[in-house]
Amino acid sequence: MPHLVILYTGQLDAEVNMTTLCRQMADAMLTVQDENGQPVFPTGGTRVLAYPAPHYAVADGGAAGLAAGVYAHNPHGGAGDYAFVYLNLRMGRGRSEAVQQGAGQTLIEVAKAFFAPTMAQRHIGITLQIDVGPEVFDAKHSNLHPLFQKA
Known part of the structure; x- marks a missing residue:
């Protein structure tokens, strides 16, 4: 742990x-870092996984965007997009x-910067x-952590 799972509408894979x-x-x-300047997340335990959703429905399916005329000039635009x-x-x-709040702010800023060019082209x-836990069962088996332990 920590694990960051990203779920996203599949059309973003092309963009x-x-x-x-x-x-x-x-x-x-x-x-x-925590209040003492120590890393919050262990290097060997940090995981980020992204999964596209091939089937999805978002908001009104694009009706508001079509009504506003924003898709007329948008190469990726269209109903349901x-x-x-x-x-x-x-x-x-x-x-x-x-x-926890600091970690959230750090990550949302990265996401905003990453998606800024795409958000200029489409609605996201x-x-x-x-x-945060409580974990009912938390077992770990890994040979990654020793790679990052300082001697």
């Missing part, structure tokens, strides 16, 4: 590089509310949500 977004998000997560991105960060308990809704 943005989601692998780049994943890397930017992971890199941003690794910059988040709104896009949506949902980012869900799941982290374990024990971090202060200030740290972006939601970032952070969920």
Whole structure:
């Protein structure tokens, strides 16, 4: 843990590089520090995964955009062509509310910057949500963490 899962409407695959977004998000997560200047997220435990939704319905299906005439000049526009991105960060308990808020601000700023060029061309809704345990069962098995432990 932490895991950031990104769910998005599949038409975005033709317009943005989601692998780049994943890397930017992971890199941003690794910059988040607690009140003592310590990293909040362990390098070996940081995961960002993105999944396109091939089937979706967003808002009114594009009617408002069509009525406003915004799709006439938009190469990606059309009825039902709104896009949506949902980012869900799941982290374990024990971090202060200030740290949680700081992590959220860091990640939403990365998302806003990443999608800014696309938002200039189309309508996108972006939601970032952070969920914190309690875990009912939390087992881990990994040989990644030793790679990042300092001797």
